[in-house]
Each structure stands twice: as structure tokens, then as C-alpha cells.
Amino acid sequence: MTARTILRWTSRIALGAVGLVLVAGAATFGLTEARMARKYTVPDHPITPRTDSAGLALGARLTKVRGCVDCHGANLGGDILIDDPMLGRLSTPNLTLGGRGAQLEPRDWERAVRHAVRRDGRSLRIMPSHEFTTIADDDLGAIVGYIRSVPPVAKQQPDPRVGPIIRALFLAGQFQLVPAELIDHARPHEAHVEPEVTPKYGKYLAIGCTGCHGPTLSGGKIPGAPPEWKPAANITPEGIGRYSEQDFMGILRTGKRPDGSAIDSAMPWRLTKEMTDVEIKAVFAYLKTVPAKAYGNR
DSSP: HHHHHHHHHHHHHHHHOOOHHHHHHHHHHHHHHHHHBBOOOOOOOOOOOOOHHHHHHHHHHHHTTTTTHHHHTTTTSOOOEEEETTTTTEEEOOOOOTTGGGOOOHHHHHHHHHBOOOTTTTSSSOGGGGGTTTOHHHHHHHHHHHHHTTTOOOOOOOOOEOOOHHHHHTTTTTSSSSSGGGTTTTTOHHHSOOSSSSSSHHHHHHHGGGGHHTTSSBBOTTTOOTTTSBOOOOOSSHTTTTHHHHHHHHHHHHBBOTSSOOOTTSSOHHHTSSOOOHHHHHHHHTTTTTTTOOOOOO
């Protein structure tokens, strides 16, 4: 075979590979765009923002415990969590009255937080509403009332952008780009959940743990997480059975195990330390009731 023939076949193989990449890229883009464009019907469920002093104090604490400030910034004026050509730009909106918050009615808040659905019926991107969909009316009203009371932040956030890696991970089931797909939009919502040291109340709170620790709470690699993130711990009785209630409280309040060693920095103990004793004890009571699972089963 001559050098010219080898070159000709090499060129054809290279062009074929490029063609396959372009076709795969176009297919990935089309499939993800179709899923992001889908519209959802959400039942009307009005909430009332709380403006009393107790409601505002509760809302201020819940924006930390529920992780609002973790994504939207300490002043709730929005943040840019990722900005990468291949991953995309994950920018969170300015929730204050100086930004997106000025355009949102209470119905919009309920739809967004519980359903991850915009006013036009399309899904919000990445907003983890599958972890908030069970939130009670009075807790949600406290959060909304507090956010509307904070000082307005004059800040315009750039539009988010979904990159090819995120799109591919989404199609592979390794990244949740369209959270509205995970939610039962017809489920009823409770007006109030009594804060008491019971597994029922602990389950209500622990739904926020499933994003990292998995639906069964057994931990493992977090889908779509940055490479530097360590796998989440197993928090079923198989993983934390050796801890006492006091040990568990210390971990969530200080970020340290009973032996003094630091837990993984990705664990948001700076937020969980804002939980009350009743809340932490209730979560611990609930975790003792879940089925023990071997580590890594998510």
C-alpha cells in the first residue's frame, strides 16, 4: 500500500469520525432541547408570604437550612456557580426586589420552589425542587416573605447556558437538568408540619439530604458532581449506626466527627448548624428508621 493510499484512507477515517461527532452532538442538542422545552401543568395552590416577626425570623433561618443562600448567595442577589465552555454557565437569579424577585407573584414562587416550573409552564433548569416539593405552606410562606424583605440587590445576572458535557450527562442520567421531570405535580401539599422529635418530621426535613446522599441515603458518587468532590457518605443505619444522637448533632453543628476529624468540605454543615435541636434530633430519629443499605447504592 502506497503512502498516498494510506493518507487517503486516514483522511476518510478522520472525516468519518468528525462526522459521527457532529451527528452525535446534534442529536444530543436536539434531545435535550426537546426535554427542556416541555411544558407542565401545575395545579393552583396559593400561598401567603409571612410578614410577621416570627415568620421573618423563620424565613431567615430556613433560607440557610434549606440551602437558598448556598446557590443564590448570602445576600440572595444571585451567583455564578459554573462558567465553563464545555460545562456551560450556571447562574442563579437575583431573588431580591432588585432583580427577578420584583417580577414574581406568590403563585410564581410556589410554582418555582415546589414544581421547578416557570410562569410559562417550562421547567426551570437544575433548581432542585424535587427536594423542596414537600415543603409546607407556612414554611414556604416564611421563606418568600423573608426574601421579599431583604435589601434589594442591584445586580443583573447573565443568562444561564447549557454546555455539551452537561447535556451529555443529562441524557445519560448522570445530571438532573430538568427537575420538573422528577416531581408529582398533582400531589397535595400540607399547610403545616409540626416541628417535633419524630421520624415523620425528620423525613420532612431529610428530603434535602437525598440530592447528595441518594434516594436511599446510602451515599456514593454524586451524579454530575465536580471531579474533586468526594463520594457522599452512607447515612443509613449501616453507615451512621455507631453515632449517638449527640454525636450526630455535633457533626451537623461543627463539621467534625466525634474523634475530631473534619468531615468532607462539600457537606454543608455551615448551613445545617442553623438547624434547631428539635430539627436535628428529628432527622436522626428518621435516619434510624430507614432500611440499612450497603455503602454506594445511592
